[in-house]
Amino acid sequence: MNTNKDDTGNIIYLDHAATTFTDPKVLETMMPYFTENFGNPSSPYDMANVSKEAVDSARQQVATAINADTDEIYFTGGGTESDNWAIKGIAFANRKKGNHIITSSIEHHAVLHTCQWLEKQGFEVTYLPVDKYGQVRTEDVKKAIRDDTILISVMLANNEIGTIQPIPQIGRIAREKNIYFHTDAVQGIGQVPVDVEALNVDLLSLSSHKFYGPKGVGALYIKKGTRLDNHSHGGAQEKKKRAGTENVPGIVGMGAAIEQATSQLEEHAAHMKKLRAQLVEGLLLIPATHLAGHPEKRLPNNVNVIFEYIEGESILLMLNSYSIAASTGSACTSASLEPSHVLIACGFPHEVAHGSLRLTLGKENTEEDVDYLLQTLEPIIRRLRAMSPMTPKEQRE
């Protein structure tokens, strides 16, 4: 694969949780829908029917991948839209029943900021704490439920630390109490099995560009019988539930990508776990280094480590100069200067949380990539610590 390199040389791409390249095979399936079979799926003629059938068959691919019925899959413009739709859609449609929502404090901002906006509209939201590994306790879910609770939203796997939540268990609690249950599975697809039946969910968000599909397209699984308002009002597309001319090439690509991702799930996960083990082992040889997230219940491709005494952005800058692409939970890169809400929720002190480095593996990564990362990173950490007034004397050399 050449896709993790850019013009300037050989990039070692270790940020697959941010986005993946579009798999060339996936891209190939999309191409006919730009210039040749470009018809609007809603249009009443043969030419457009080709588009309609392509969308329907992608819908089937997504449904199969998550064990849903075809007519429970609705295409959207991405994971963020899916999250917004699920949460606001349930909230507005069920307001008469109640106005309380439960979520976790480590959700993606697409969930958290949506909940915060709903608070401005008069809804009440409980943000559940997590344990030091980033796991929600089912006991806490039970305790948070009120008579007016209409929705619980807890993510399948966290995008920063990779921790996998007890979704089937939370789902069982929600079902007993007759409360809608949404999970943001954006990071889970292609990494762990995702089965809407086994997970006991009513709504589930997906985003194509996290599993080697194109950007700008996602889907929402909506269990039959779920009452929710639309998020985008307008034309009659998607059985009148999601208006807007369908992004046909994008949808086709998403279908092809999820089919590929689920068919290769086991071998992919095995490959990821092997590289992850190599990576974690090497990283933890560096002193004053901590693994964030759960030691086992985590996405196979996620590693998140915290280096004490230094700040994440400076690590990234140096890695970048060695052609390594990674991510940090330090928001020194933003105006707020707040480190990751996820690491803080896990109990890391602010100054420690600033030293986080997220490395997320992808299918094109190799043992050599991991070796290169480890070799490159160790002296970087040493150099930055040597400059830091926080580093204890004995760790300066």
Added chain:
Amino acid sequence: MNTNKDDTGNIIYLDHAATTFTDPKVLETMMPYFTENFGNPSSPYDMANVSKEAVDSARQQVATAINADTDEIYFTGGGTESDNWAIKGIAFANRKKGNHIITSSIEHHAVLHTCQWLEKQGFEVTYLPVDKYGQVRTEDVKKAIRDDTILISVMLANNEIGTIQPIPQIGRIAREKNIYFHTDAVQGIGQVPVDVEALNVDLLSLSSHKFYGPKGVGALYIKKGTRLDNHSHGGAQEKKKRAGTENVPGIVGMGAAIEQATSQLEEHAAHMKKLRAQLVEGLLLIPATHLAGHPEKRLPNNVNVIFEYIEGESILLMLNSYSIAASTGSACTSASLEPSHVLIACGFPHEVAHGSLRLTLGKENTEEDVDYLLQTLEPIIRRLRAMSPMTPKEQRE
């Protein structure tokens, strides 16, 4: 051009208001952003910077095309999302000021259904009537304004009948009264000059696939200083106003498409007007045929005719069998059996409105295409009228 043909033969595509093919030159600009420069624009490394710069340069292209500042352009997932955002965003952010919205009765459903949803949330909406050509009267706008009016939304050009609205005049009224003014310019881009300054608008919606760009991407122009809530909450993309990982290839394509469309505007419009004249002249030779929409103030590529005594879907079916793709305002194709709300608003009786045929021209169409349409259509109309109990005896042969 080969793009208006499908596998089954030579399709004469006359439905460009529904969607256009992605111009091959536009598609070419998109290609590097799928597999090579696939980085997430928000990511902190050189590779991703290529994506960021691509998005910024597309933003510049859109801004230039509509005479806006670069930082007044926000990318979305399409025209529907832009309309939803503009209207709900203003409504929720300015609720304390008032809860009254003015729009027209011939807006696209992306506007109408959004307004209807807001009515369920306690907002009040005035739907302005139109004259027989589908034009909003500025007098009616003035009369509808109340102390608690927070938004006026009137489309630039109608998607069914092509009528162009007096946007600069309505904008002047809105500005005098300090009311936000939104226009849905989805059908106008590439057909008529669109200049946010000249139009006196605060918000303007665009959709890429209407001007030979890709589907699933659009934009909203937001004049600096406009107070509106987000529609999709989440990450910090688009200056924290529109969350979600950017559809980089789509955005790049939209930028290239709008640049091309505006640079070719004059010659394109001239070409369209010539074909339109030929088309209208030929169509009106058919008896009991009426041109819907304004005779002059209409999109250069739009023709909408009504054939008395027959129903639109059956016209389309027959045209389809002759490889012609067109559209109708008859909703016998939907469960509702309601004909186009636009034609009804223009005063056409229901049974007459059912006989509408919309033909929207595109850059690849030729005089031969128009000739072929006219030759094909005339006997179709005759055949259908011969079967219709509504056709007067003297017009049956």
Added chain:
Amino acid sequence: MILMMYSEKVMEHFMNPHNVGEMENPDGVGEVGNPQCGDIMRIYLRIENDVITDAKFMTFGCGAAIASSSMATDLIKGKTLEEAWEVTNKAVAEALEGLPPVKMHCSVLAEEGIHKAINDYREKQGFEPLKEKTDA
């Protein structure tokens, strides 16, 4: 989109409908539908000894309405009035190899048109009109 959900049979009957036209001095006529809703169907019957010897139609409407008219008139030709009365909308739709759900009302129109034409004939003959089944 709806268009594309039409069976080949529907398209066949739409493109080349059988029994189109007016009938001079028909023995029974039934007109159903509503132009506001986009469909009117008029069914003409020629009846001899309680047998339908000829049927014709005139229809304003969509492809499914025209195809249903064509198929329904085909189905009742040669049938006794009693038999023709029992030709249900379902039978019409089935003979057309199915109709999209939102188009089922077109086959209902055809059934109603036949009933109306038969009752028109009965009334002219001085008989009581037959009643529609309530689950029609």
Added chain:
Amino acid sequence: MILMMYSEKVMEHFMNPHNVGEMENPDGVGEVGNPQCGDIMRIYLRIENDVITDAKFMTFGCGAAIASSSMATDLIKGKTLEEAWEVTNKAVAEALEGLPPVKMHCSVLAEEGIHKAINDYREKQGFEPLKEKTDA
């Protein structure tokens, strides 16, 4: 994204910072910032006859913080205390060929660090500390 808004000068000073390290028995030290916010800057001064003969720094922080420390210590070396006091955050940012808006606080930290170190020296000498300009 922020990263990519760094000028070449910032990158130069970040990748190869000048004046890094602790100073034994400095004449003045200033520590500013807050580890919770992700940056601490410690500035050491060696002063002879009111002239800064050497400056060093230790910084915990982002690229801009490290580059600002490097540039600021460069700028004040050889200056009188009075001149050094006048080295503003803007001067530091300009010498770095600009900083992204959200990173301007790093140059402010550098200015504050210098002031704090100078005042530390003054206090040790028995002088009143100088006051920060209110528009700093």
